[in-house]
Amino acid sequence: MINRLFRNILFFIILLLVQVLILDNLQISSYAVPFLYILFILMLPFETPGWLLLILAFFTGFVMDLFQHTYGFHTAATVLMAWFRPGVLKLIIPQDGYVPNSEPRIHHYGFAWFMKYIVILVFIHHAFLFYFEVFSFHHFFTTLFRVIISALFTVFLIILSQFSVHKSKGFARG
Amino acid sequence: MRNLLRFLYKYYFFLFFLILEVIAVSMGIQYSLYQRARFVSATENISAFFNETISSFSDYFQLVETNRKLSLENTRLKNQLQRVYRSDDLFFIGEQDTLHRQKYFFTSARVINNSVNRMHNYLTIDKGRKQGISPEMGVICPEGIVGITAGVTKNFSSVISLLNINFHVSAKLKKNDYFGTLSWDGQDYRRAILNDIPYHVSIELGDTVVTSGFSAIFPEGIMIGTVEKAKVVNGNFYTIVVKLSTDFKCLVYVDVISNLQKKERKKLENYD
Numbered sequence: 001m002i003n004r005l006f007r008n009i010l011f012f013i014i015l016l017l018v019q020v021l022i023l024d025n026l027q028i029s030s031y032a033v034p035f036l037y038i039l040f041i042l043m044l045p046f047e048t049p050g051w052l053l054l055i056l057a058f059f060t061g062f063v064m065d066l067f068q069h070t071y072g073f074h075t076a077a078t079v080l081m082a083w084f085r086p087g088v089l090k091l092i093i094p095q096d097g098y099v100p101n102s103e104p105r106i107h108h109y110g111f112a113w114f115m116k117y118i119v120i121l122v123f124i125h126h127a128f129l130f131y132f133e134v135f136s137f138h139h140f141f142t143t144l145f146r147v148i149i150s151a152l153f154t155v156f157l158i159i160l161s162q163f164s165v166h167k168s169k170g171f172a173r174g
Numbered sequence: 175m176r177n178l179l180r181f182l183y184k185y186y187f188f189l190f191f192l193i194l195e196v197i198a199v200s201m202g203i204q205y206s207l208y209q210r211a212r213f214v215s216a217t218e219n220i221s222a223f224f225n226e227t228i229s230s231f232s233d234y235f236q237l238v239e240t241n242r243k244l245s246l247e248n249t250r251l252k253n254q255l256q257r258v259y260r261s262d263d264l265f266f267i268g269e270q271d272t273l274h275r276q277k278y279f280f281t282s283a284r285v286i287n288n289s290v291n292r293m294h295n296y297l298t299i300d301k302g303r304k305q306g307i308s309p310e311m312g313v314i315c316p317e318g319i320v321g322i323t324a325g326v327t328k329n330f331s332s333v334i335s336l337l338n339i340n341f342h343v344s345a346k347l348k349k350n351d352y353f354g355t356l357s358w359d360g361q362d363y364r365r366a367i368l369n370d371i372p373y374h375v376s377i378e379l380g381d382t383v384v385t386s387g388f389s390a391i392f393p394e395g396i397m398i399g400t401v402e403k404a405k406v407v408n409g410n411f412y413t414i415v416v417k418l419s420t421d422f423k424c425l426v427y428v429d430v431i432s433n434l435q436k437k438e439r440k441k442l443e444n445y446d
Contacts (some may be wrong), residue, residue: 021228026343030291030363033440050187057195067224069287069332072201079198083191134293134339139360 004045012040012060020067023157027081034153035065035074035121038125041082042118045103050086057082070133077129081121092116107164118158119151126151203305225287225298233426240426247316248315254258273444280395281305281430283313288335290363290422295335297321299428302329310391312431318419319343319385320428337363337422344389344415345398350375354418356383356398362420365402368414373406390436 019037031046041057047058061078065071089098094109106114127147127169182189233240275358283305287298301307303326313320313333321341325332339360345368346353368383381401387394403415406427433439 018220020224024289025228025232028291030361033291051190054187054194058198061198069298070202070294071205072198072203073205074194076198076202079191079194083187083195086187132199134360143362 008040011043015040016063016067019064020049024068031149033150034157035064035126035129035150036154036157036161038078038081038122038154039158039163040123041078041085043103043105045101046089046098047101053082053085054079060069073129073132076132077125081125084121084124085129088117088120092120097133106159114159115155116161117128118155122151122158124153126154198393200277202363214387226300229284229286236424236426239424243316244427277433279432279434281307281432283307283428283430285425285428286330288422288425290335290337293360295337296324297335297425297428299323299331299333299335300329300428301329301430302331304328306432307331307430308432309431312392312396313428314392314396315420315425315428317421318399318422319392320422320425322391323430334417335422336366336420342384343392343398345383346386347371347375347377347401348384348395353386354411354414355387364418366416367417368397368401368413368416369411371410371412371414373410375412377401377404377412377414379404383414390433390439391431393431394432 019035023034023036024109037060041053044053057078058075061075064074064078068074089104090139092113093166094113099108102108104114104117129138130147130150132145137143183388204242209278281300281301283298283299286300287296289295289297297313297320299307300314307323307326309323309326311323313323319336320334321333321338323331324334337345337358339358342357343357344353350372352375354368356366356368358366371377379401383401385396385398397419399416399418399420401414402417404412407413411441
């Protein structure tokens with residue numbers, strides 16, 4: 001239990017550093033802006049109680065807001081995504097259900113399941129974030145394009161991160 | 175009572191979500207509707223520290239380019255100095271020259287945080303109230319204009335970049351002084367849109383666009399960019415695509431302009 005808590009805190013800090021030190025300085029184009037930090041909420045164990053999920057999402061978003069100098073955008077988007085998480089998990093439940101005490105990872109439930117899970121939630125987060133940031137539907141299609149490209153970028157990074165985590169874990173055990 | 179408790183228990187997840195979401199959204203709305211500058215506070219100092227550390231690393235990679243730019247500007251300034259001295263010789267007639275008073279004062283600053291890929295882009299610079307910066311001062315770099323200071327703390331200032339869909343600046347065509355409003359449409363960090371130039375004006379590609387000096391923020395004639403495309407869209411005015419002369423992706427050193435006669439001018443023009 002303690003071990004898991006510690007691991008999650010470490011994971012949070014690493015994600016934050018990657019986001020702030022690398023991804024935020026990686027200015028490829030205004031259309032491709034990855035937000036990897038939401039992986040923290042996505043990777044929480046299945047049994048995480050609802051209130052904790054929402055509080056953690058609020059906190060994560062708020063910290064990101066501080067670093068991005070935007071107040072409320074990331075918080076609102078991350079909380080919305082966290083609220084959708086249990087519903088999405090229920091919607092795409094595999095035939096034999098979820099294994100107790102496991103985490104929604106790619107090597108537990110397979111690539112297809114993981115993609116469904118990630119794409120839906122990342123899209124919700126990014127869509128809300130970008131439209132809220134522009135604060136109008138004036139440039140509707142430009143923003144939609146930004147949402148799609150950025151979401152694809154984030155999904156790509158998440159998949160990549162899954163393989164690296166999986167590998168290092170296996171290495172430690174072996 | 176028991177029903178209420180049962181109701182709360184059943185829907186607590188949704189209600190709790192609603193509370194947190196309302197808090198976050200109202201924060202965001204306040205932030206969008208009012209000047210973000212108000213939110214510059216203690217938090218700015220924390221993240222400014224981080225940004226300064228990051229930029230102290232990344233500055234190294236731009237040293238060559240920065241040196242080249244600085245030496246170019248040095249040469250330009252030396253030339254200007256020569257001209258000024260000569261003109262002073264000419265005008266030396268033993269009278270007190272009241273026109274020859276300094277109007278603008280420049281403060282050099284380093285960019286420690288910058289973005290180009292959002293709709294509302296901001297920069298952070300490493301000079302603040304202590305160094306004489308206050309809100310609504312123009313910020314330029316050797317190539318052209320950069321933005322306007324918004325929030326100021328003791329040692330840092332946040333600058334509304336030209337690449338911000340809320341940013342507007344009065345600009346004119348250098349060759350014939352017709353003026354319009356320049357703003358950014360949020361699409362490309364190298365291009366901005368100049369509106370309100372009447373259709374009868376002759377415009378050629380490559381014409382220079384500079385600041386008009388109508389606002390008390392920028393002096394007249396600061397470079398903005400060159401005309402890349404011009405067309406008349408429904409009505410009497412051109413929509414001109416301006417290729418910006420400032421490269422927002424590699425800003426390192428900028429100058430903050432304080433207008434020493436701003437107060438006097440504002441008093442006359444009677445707006446606050």
